[in-house]
Amino acid sequence: MLHVEKLYLKKEDFSLKNLSFEVKKNSYFVILGRTGSGKTMLLESLAGIQKIKGEIVFDGKKITNFSPEKRGFGFVYQDFVLFPNMTVKENIVFASRYKKIENASELYEDVITFLEIKPLLKRRIKHLSGGEKQRVAIARAIYARPKLLLLDEPLSAVDPTFRNTIMKSLKEIVKRYDTTIIHVTHNFREASYLADKIAVMIDGSILQVGNAYEVLNHPKTMEVATFLGYKNICPSGMIEPQHDKKFFSIDPSAILFSHFSSTTEYCFACRIDEVMGVTDHYKVFAHVQDVTFFAKVSKTMFDKLGLKEGLMCYLCMHKKDVIFI
Structure with missing residues (x-):
């Protein structure tokens, strides 16, 4: 579905170093790495926000030079980037202002029920908790019917007591809404629970890709083992x-x-x-x-x-x- 070949991007003294990987359709792909390893830069490159060298192919079509709008991907940033002057409902349905949403009414009702947002619809964003903002941001992204959903540290601002609930919801999104997710995080527990496949990213390089059990239990290099916290x-x-x-x-x-x-x-x-x-x-x-x-x-x-x-x-x-x- 998504094929990335030798993706290279340099920003000041940091670079993404010829990254190559594949993400299968309707899978949950997690990029695991420390803060500052280049995870968000990679997501922005996939979304078309950053201009890169290399090649990105999606559903058999080269999209390397496509604009973000033409790619049709959803992006949920770590700080949500919700519109503060709008209500929750207005935020969720914002995509309908610039594109036709298939089965919009049914999709809207399903999303707000699935993510338990109904009681929040008339509220302004400033009156929401971190977990509520996260659910609204995810709902807005799903409502736009993205071909691929990019999640940037989606649980970092969520209260630990709600983290399990949101993780369960994220896990269900792939099948429920027929989409594919790429999720970046530094949290091993998130990666282990959510991922079909994990890519370990260190200092702008992807050092290992594989299913969650294989990567977390059988690191291929000293760098990956050290990052994963292996002792002795x-x-x-x-x-x-x-x-x-x-x-x-x-x-x-x-x-x-x-x-x-x-x-x-x-x-x-x-x-x-x-x-x-x-x-x-x-x-x-x-x-x-x-x-x-x-x-x-x-x-x-x-x-x-x-x-x-x-x-x-x-x-x-x-x-x-x-x-x-």
């Missing part, structure tokens, strides 16, 4: 000298301590260097060869094993819990 990234040679991947990672909660070695798992003699007690577990830092591992140990297991600073014991890992990078 160590040379693969420690456990598999001939492995084709250079590094491995083990989750702190998956590390086991024992007074005995095991030949069925990865086990190393270690020295416990530091112990920090928190609410329901201990943070344990253990030294293996020239590497320090960080582990989370339940208080029950910690007491059972008699772990303490300076203790010599074994640090073990189930092979199934090790991720190679």
